[in-house]
Structure formats: structure tokens, C-alpha cells
Amino acid sequence: MAEKKKETSILQGFKTFLMRGNVVDLAVAVVIGAAFSNIVNSVVKGVINPLVGAIGTKNLDGYSSCLEDPCKVAPDGTVTSGVPILWGTVLGAALTFVITAAVVYFLMVLPMSKYLARQEARKKAREGTQEVLEVSELEVLKEIRDALVAQRGSGHDRS
Numbered sequence: 001m002a003e004k005k006k007e008t009s010i011l012q013g014f015k016t017f018l019m020r021g022n023v024v025d026l027a028v029a030v031v032i033g034a035a036f037s038n039i040v041n042s043v044v045k046g047v048i049n050p051l052v053g054a055i056g057t058k059n060l061d062g063y064s065s066c067l068e069d070p071c072k073v074a075p076d077g078t079v080t081s082g083v084p085i086l087w088g089t090v091l092g093a094a095l096t097f098v099i100t101a102a103v104v105y106f107l108m109v110l111p112m113s114k115y116l117a118r119q120e121a122r123k124k125a126r127e128g129t130q131e132v133l134e135v136s137e138l139e140v141l142k143e144i145r146d147a148l149v150a151q152r153g154s155g156h157d158r159s
Contacts, residue, residue: 063088
């Protein structure tokens with residue numbers, strides 16, 4: 001009986017963990033990120049690589065250096081002799097990363113931070129207005145009290 005209750009509490013805890021907003025948000029971010037990486041890869045292959053190709057090869061993967069001569073690569077991509085350093089591949093990955101980071105920052109992070117700053121400013125403005133209203137109500141109540149005290153005081157003098 002204790003094992004059944006323990007399993008239920010573990011399953012309940014796991015369900016609570018999964019239903020947290022952070023986990024769901026993370027899952028959505030991973031799915032969107034995977035789709036977004038395809039877009040960025042297409043931009044790199046379709047735009048960046050041809051621009052680089054105007055200077056050299058059409059594909060950054062073609063840029064390499066050789067540590068030990070002679071570097072020979074078979075048509076299937078396997079290295080038959082030498083030690084090639086494929087720095088073009090690293091450069092392509094770095095460009096992909098920089099483009100991805102720039103797009104995420106300028107299309108997602110920057111607008112969201114501006115939106116949150118505007119929301120915070122509105123919230124502070126509302127709180128400031130509410131404080132002013134509370135202060136003015138307090139002042140009105142004090143004036144009413146003072147007026148009542150003054151009336152009582154003047155009424156007691158006549159009796």
C-alpha cells in the first residue's frame with residue numbers, strides 16, 4: 001500500500017513538473033529553434049555562401065589547410081593521406097551562429113524587452129496615480145474630520 005502511494009506521489013510530482021510553464025515554454029522553444037535553424041541554414045547556404053563564392057569557392061566547406069602534405073581526400077569525403085584542417089566548415093558554423101544570434105536578438109529579445117519595459121512603466125504610472133488618489137482621499141477625510149471637530153467644538157460652546 002505504501003509503494004502504491006509513493007508511486008502516485010512520484011507520478012503526481014512528475015505531472016506537476018511537466019505542467020510548469022517553464023517546461024512547456026522550453027519545449028516550445030526547442031521546436032521553434034529547430035525550425036528556425038533550418039531557415040538560418042538556408043540563408044547561409046543560399047545567400048552567404050554565394051557571396052563568399054564571389055571571392056573564392058561557392059561552399060565554405062571547401063576552405064581548408066593541410067598540416068601534413070600531401071592532403072588527399074577521396075571523392076566520398078574520406079581522407080586518404082595528410083592531416084587536413086577544415087577551417088571553412090568552422091567559419092560556416094560561426095557565421096550560422098552569428099546570424100542566428102542576431103536574428104533572435106533583433107526579432108525576439110529586443111522587442112520583448114521593449115514591451116516589458118513599457119508594461120513596467122504603465123504599471124508604475126498606474127501605481128503612482130493610485131497613490132495620488134489614496135493621498136487625496138486621505139486628505140479629504142482629514143478635512144472632513146477637522147470640519148466635524150470644528151462643528152462639535154462650536155456647538156459645545158453654545159450649549
